[in-house]
Amino acid sequence: MTGKKSFLGLVGVLALIAFSGTAHAEPYLAAQMGLKCVQCHVNPTGGGLRSVFGNAFAQTQLAAKKIGSDEDLWTGQVMKFLAVGGNARANYSFTDVPNQDSTNDFAVEEARAYLDFSVIPNRLSVYIDQRFAPGNATNLEANIRYWFTENGAYVKAGRMYQPFGYRFEDDNAFVRQMSGFNMQTPDEGIEFGFEKGSWSTQVGLNNGTGGAPEVDSGKQVVARTEYVGSVWRMGASAAFNSTDVGDRVGAGLFGAFRAGPVTFLGEVDYFDDDSIGVAGRKLMASLVEADWKVLQGHNVKLTFEWLEPDNDVDEDEQTRTSLLYEWSPIQFIQLRGGVRMYDGIPQNDLQNRTQAFVQLHGFF
Amino acid sequence: MDIQFIKSLACKGFLTLPLGVALAGCAGNGEGLDANGRPISDIPIVNSDFQEIQDTIFTPICSGCHSGAGAPQGLRLDAGNSYALLVNVSSAEVPGTLRVNPGNPNASYLVQKIEGTAAVGVRMPASGPPYLPQDRIDLVRRWISAGAPAASGPPNNLVVTSTIPAVSESTAPGLGKLTVIFNANVDSSRVSADTFTLRDASDQLVTLAGVRVPTGRQNVVEITTARPLAAGSYQLAVHGDGPAPLAGESGFVLDGDADGKPGGDTLIPFDVNAGVVR
Numbered sequence: 001m002t003g004k005k006s007f008l009g010l011v012g013v014l015a016l017i018a019f020s021g022t023a024h025a026e027p028y029l030a031a032q033m034g035l036k037c038v039q040c041h042v043n044p045t046g047g048g049l050r051s052v053f054g055n056a057f058a059q060t061q062l063a064a065k066k067i068g069s070d071e072d073l074w075t076g077q078v079m080k081f082l083a084v085g086g087n088a089r090a091n092y093s094f095t096d097v098p099n100q101d102s103t104n105d106f107a108v109e110e111a112r113a114y115l116d117f118s119v120i121p122n123r124l125s126v127y128i129d130q131r132f133a134p135g136n137a138t139n140l141e142a143n144i145r146y147w148f149t150e151n152g153a154y155v156k157a158g159r160m161y162q163p164f165g166y167r168f169e170d171d172n173a174f175v176r177q178m179s180g181f182n183m184q185t186p187d188e189g190i191e192f193g194f195e196k197g198s199w200s201t202q203v204g205l206n207n208g209t210g211g212a213p214e215v216d217s218g219k220q221v222v223a224r225t226e227y228v229g230s231v232w233r234m235g236a237s238a239a240f241n242s243t244d245v246g247d248r249v250g251a252g253l254f255g256a257f258r259a260g261p262v263t264f265l266g267e268v269d270y271f272d273d274d275s276i277g278v279a280g281r282k283l284m285a286s287l288v289e290a291d292w293k294v295l296q297g298h299n300v301k302l303t304f305e306w307l308e309p310d311n312d313v314d315e316d317e318q319t320r321t322s323l324l325y326e327w328s329p330i331q332f333i334q335l336r337g338g339v340r341m342y343d344g345i346p347q348n349d350l351q352n353r354t355q356a357f358v359q360l361h362g363f364f
Numbered sequence: 365m366d367i368q369f370i371k372s373l374a375c376k377g378f379l380t381l382p383l384g385v386a387l388a389g390c391a392g393n394g395e396g397l398d399a400n401g402r403p404i405s406d407i408p409i410v411n412s413d414f415q416e417i418q419d420t421i422f423t424p425i426c427s428g429c430h431s432g433a434g435a436p437q438g439l440r441l442d443a444g445n446s447y448a449l450l451v452n453v454s455s456a457e458v459p460g461t462l463r464v465n466p467g468n469p470n471a472s473y474l475v476q477k478i479e480g481t482a483a484v485g486v487r488m489p490a491s492g493p494p495y496l497p498q499d500r501i502d503l504v505r506r507w508i509s510a511g512a513p514a515a516s517g518p519p520n521n522l523v524v525t526s527t528i529p530a531v532s533e534s535t536a537p538g539l540g541k542l543t544v545i546f547n548a549n550v551d552s553s554r555v556s557a558d559t560f561t562l563r564d565a566s567d568q569l570v571t572l573a574g575v576r577v578p579t580g581r582q583n584v585v586e587i588t589t590a591r592p593l594a595a596g597s598y599q600l601a602v603h604g605d606g607p608a609p610l611a612g613e614s615g616f617v618l619d620g621d622a623d624g625k626p627g628g629d630t631l632i633p634f635d636v637n638a639g640v641v642r
Contacts, residue, residue, distance in 0.1 A: 095494045103494055110486075136483045138457070172491045180434040184490060212438025212456040220434070243433035245445075275433035276442055306390060309401060309428070315392035316401040345394030345401050347530055348424060353494065 027166040028291040028301070029062075031256035032263045034230035036200050037167070042083065042116050044154060044193050045202055045224075046167045047183065048129050048141065049085040049114035050076060055364070059331040064297025067330050074332070074364055081121070085114040085364055093357040098349045108133045109359070112140070123147050140186050156191040159211075163191065163202040163224040164237045165252050165267050168287075174307040174320060175267045178285040179250060181239070185210045187220070200235075201225040208241040208248075218242035232257035237269070246274030265289040282311035299326040301338070318344040318351055334361040399526060400424045404543055404584065413507040414447065414514060421500055422446050425489050439463070450474060451512050457484040466512040469505040478504065521619050522612035523547050524602055524630045534637040537595055542587040544602060544632075549582035549613040558608035560587050565597040582613065595638045602630040 027046070030037055037046030040054030050058065052075045059066055059073055076083040089109040096102045111133040117126040129141035143158030161167065164181035176182035189206025201224070207213075208220025219242065226235030234255040241248040252269035266288045274280035285307045292300040301324040308317050324338030337358040344351020396404055400423045422430075422441040430441040437456035439449055450464045455473040465471045473482060478496050480487035487495060507513075528543040529535045542562070555577055562570040571590040578584055587600070603609055604620030604627045611617045621628025 093493055097494055100494075100497070105493055107493070131485075134480070134487065135485050138484050177429055177491075180429070180432070180436075184429075184486075185434070185436045208434060209438045210434045210436040212436075215438060218433075241433050245433060245440075248433045273432045275440075276431045313397065313401070313403055315395050316397055317390060317392040319391045343391040345392050345397055345399075346533065347394050347397070347399045347526070347528075348401060350425060350494070351391075351401075355493075 026169055027256070028263050028265055028289065031233060031265060032258055032291065032293065034228070034258070036195065036228050038195055038200070042125070042127065044195055044200070045161065045163045047161060049083060049116050049127070052076060058363070062297065063328045063331040064295065065330055076364070081118050083116045083118065087112045088362045090360045091357055093355060095353060095355045097353045100349060110134070140183065152194070152196065154193045154195070156193070159186050159188050160191060161186050162204055162206060162222045164222055164239060165224070165254050165269060166265065173287055174285040174305040174318070175252070175269050175287045178283050178307060179252065179269050179271065180210065181222070187211055198228050199225065200228060208243060216244040218244065243275055246280060248273045248275050261293045263291045265291075281309070284308040284311060297328040300324070301326060316345060318342065332362060332364050334363070335359070336361060396528070398545070404528065404545070413503060413510070414512070417504055417507060418443055418446060421496065421504070425496075429490065447514055457482070464508055464512050466508065469508040472508050475501070475504060475508065520616060521547070521626070522550065522610070522616045523619050523622060527600070527632050529634040531632050532634065534635040537636055537638055538592045539636055540589050540592045542600055544585045544587070546583045546612070550577060550585060551611045551613050552577040552582070554608065554611050555585055556608060559603050559610045560585065561601045561603070562587070562589065563599050563601070570598065593636045595636050597633065597635050600632040600634070602632070604628045604630070
């Protein structure tokens with residue numbers, strides 16, 4: 001979109017936002033607004049490049065204050081058939097591990113760019129998610145997406161994140177770490193999705209190798225479905241990975257509801273993994289999160305997580321409690337800071353560390 | 365509905381966040397586990413740099429993600445899988461570089477990843493900071509420089525590596541068993557009530573019911589007290605001196621005072637505290 005048509009399009013988007021309340025990027029934002037992931041992201045399962053709607057929301061609803069003129073709104077559409085986006089996160093963190101000297105450092109957590117070539121608008125796209133830092137460039141997603149009908153069924157093939165539970169930004173959340181489904185472990189395969197009414201459903205078939213080349217004939221099947229209401233939502237996930245070193249079976253429940261300015265999210269996952277060790281393991285992880293929208297552009301996030309790394313072993317559980325403040329002073333900038341407290345078995349110092357961080361997050 | 369049940373539900377995420385946070389402290393107390401959170405019976409004998417790398421790096425830190433069929437980049441770092449997937453195996457991220465290139469740590473992708481110099485991707489562990497302490501990185505480098513052997517010969521000393529309860533730990537009343545773990549197999553014929561002594565705060569000997577090396581765990585000694593320990597301070601001594609010094613299977617007497625020479629006692633003070641809840 002360019003010129004007058006672009007501006008009129010944006011007016012339409014803004015009007016939609018005004019009537020719907022708002023839209024967003026992280027799961028709590030979607031839950032807060034009663035929207036599906038696909039509303040703000042070109043990827044139906046969320047994460048990565050933001051849609052025109054998502055970009056408009058970031059500028060008009062997410063930020064405490066918008067600077068610049070309304071006619072200069074960024075849509076991500078740099079050409080008729082090409083949309084771009086990106087994320088960059090710079091951290092300063094302080095870590096205290098019992099019986100060790102504390103450390104503090106600056107680091108680039110990530111710098112990523114997204115490209116979406118809509119060769120047939122709203123029907124056929126080629127999508128690329130490339131990480132440029134830290135280290136050299138790494139491809140995270142590269143896939144072809146075809147919508148059979150607008151907002152109906154789609155098929156996606158190539159390299160992609162797998163649909164399971166909530167796609168949290170924090171890959172170290174116990175539910176994402178334990179399940180192995182996070183933004184560090186895209187896999188190669190195919191995904192079918194259905195976005196009908198209040199339902200969002202995906203079924204995927206992939207190598208099940210965490211992004212590595214296939215090593216056996218077994219494959220992984222992943223499925224996720226979610227009912228999205230305006231105030232509450234509920235969903236379930238399942239995964240089955242057949243490998244030469246053992247089968248891995250998992251299931252999870254997740255949901256969210258909004259109570260005034262506070263949005264609650266929860267997820268609990270269970271895995272029976274015969275591919276670990278000799279006897280296999282049964283693992284469980286859960287997360288409960290509360291997000292309080294104090295004011296526009298200000299969010300307080302409180303999270304409690306629990307991890308059972310081996311159900312057959314007593315007294316090995318771990319917890320993680322996080323308190324974060326997220327401030328979006330102007331569009332496309334977010335300042336995040338907070339504390340994460342780990343609690344584990346006393347004989348493992350790392351399981352009892354405390355971490356404080358400040359993060360500058362730029363996105364578009 | 366008792367408090368333990370509510371706490372259990374809160375820990376598992378079934379109740380709301382405020383309740384979960386209010387009842388935080390749902391982590392395990394680690395009783396009967398090693399530092400990796402595994403049952404004490406799973407403790408392998410430490411007899412090589414690689415085993416030490418497994419026990420202090422791969423198992424406690426890496427295998428949280430790098431385990432099972434879905435391990436990132438297909439790299440499983442749980443015990444039993446790690447060696448075969450590392451040594452002389454091409455990296456999935458940079459296929460031209462071996463994960464571990466025996467004799468050449470600088471050209472080993474594993475070293476590049478833990479030092480943060482790899483061409484691709486984030487520094488490991490991905491949950492860092494904290495990243496690995498320099499002495500752990502040095503251990504990996506030393507192992508690779510030595511040719512990345514799967515195992516070496518038995519160690520040339522005998523030292524205590526950990527105990528339950530740990531040094532200076534406060535534990536709950538009712539404790540009746542102490543566990544001492546060594547870096548190598550002990551000579552079970554030299555394990556007796558004279559080799560291990562337990563004294564209370566008034567320096568009185570606490571009567572022991574038994575001292576034994578469990579079957580199949582030759583690097584572990586279990587000490588059972590005649591009665592559960594009452595609240596108070598205690599000190600367990602493992603003797604490398606005196607009439608009955610402890611020795612390993614290979615004949616080395618315990619280096620109890622960690623001076624690099626055989627001899628000396630290892631002292632493990634701990635408290636039994638009525639305020640500690642199991």
